[in-house]
Amino acid sequence: MxxxxxxxxxxxxxxxxxxxxxxxxxxxxxxxxxxxxxxxxxxxxxSEEPQKAMTTYTIMKGDTLWRISKNYGVSVESIVAANQIKDIRDLKIGQKITIPSNNVSYTYSNPTVSAMPSQNRVVSSKGFIWPVKGDIVSHFNQTRNGKKFMGISIQPHSRQEIVAAKKGTVEAVSGSDNNFYVVVIKHDGEVRTLYGVHCIPIVSEGNYIEQGQTIATFDPLTKESSTKEIHFKIYVKDKPVNPVSYLP
Missing domain, CATH: 4.10.170 (p53, subunit A)
Known part of the structure; x- marks a missing residue:
């Protein structure tokens, strides 16, 4: 047991x-x-850390540098400088560009800042905003160089970009050898706005543009204040009207 x-x-x-x-x-x-x-x-x-330095983007149909910059949160100037782009209108479908990090600075000697969204701007009763903030130095129907100027000239305040006064479609972008460009935007009601300035256009013909969207940046090589004037015109049914009566 x-x-x-x-x-x-x-x-x-x-x-x-x-x-x-x-x-x-x-x-x-x-x-x-x-x-x-x-x-x-x-x-x-x-492994993700090195990828933040820069990204390669392939240009697609309808792309503009403005839209790309907004999608990536990087300024247009940074993209232009990082890729040494001389003419923004020459963007081609399939072209690869480098998108720099928003923490890395690629700027010119006199960089501009992004334009304020249209909701932060005053809109007139006729639906327009100022293309830039500044002082009128030449008035509608005023004689300039022996000819009547059918628009206004605006001397912009510093650190700005040129924006669309109203939403519409870019009808034309023409330029000369001295970087003086004229951007024409067609709006509803047979209305057109014209922006003539020494600048770097960042839109192309056929692009749809929202009100307040940047359409051009000032040429960084332009030093003289007189060459930074914006010649702004409004045409209604192909007839020039005084822009002051349409702006807020």
Whole structure:
């Protein structure tokens, strides 16, 4: 009888030892898993860091630098400088450009800032906003160089971009050798706005433009204040009207 009890006691001790060993090993495996999980999560974060420096983008149909800059949160000037773009109208479908990081500065010697959204601008009763904020230095129907000027000339305040006075479609972008461009936007109701200025256009013919959207930046090589004047005209049914009566 004593031998049977002794045998059962030994079996019970062996069973408890085996259970304790399994529990201990199981606890170690669980602990090992916990230490490995953070390591697995850290690897992707480290691999993503270099990708923030710059991105390559392929130009698609209808693209403008303005839209690309807004999508990536990078200024137009940074994209132009990073890619050494001389004529923004020469963007071609399939062309690859570099999008710099918004933490990396690619600017000219006299950089401009992004134009304010149209909702932050005053809109006139006729639905127009100023293409830039500044002072009128030449008035409608005023004689200039022996001819009557059928628009107004605006001397802009510093650090601005030229924006669309009203939404519409770019009808024409024409330029000369001295970087003086004229951008024509067609609006509803047979209305057109013309913007003549020494600048770098960032829109092309056929582009749809929202009110307040940047259509051109000032030529960074232009130093003289007189060459930064914007000649702004409004035509209604192909007849010039005084822009002042349409602006807020």
């Amino acid at each position: 004593n031998s049977i009890k002794s045998y059962l006691r030994n079996v019970y001790i062996i069973f408890l030892s085996a259970v304790s060993a399994l529990f201990f090993l199981g606890g170690c495996a669980t602990q090992k898993e916990k230490t490995e999980i953070p390591l697995l999560k850290e690897k992707p974060v480290a």
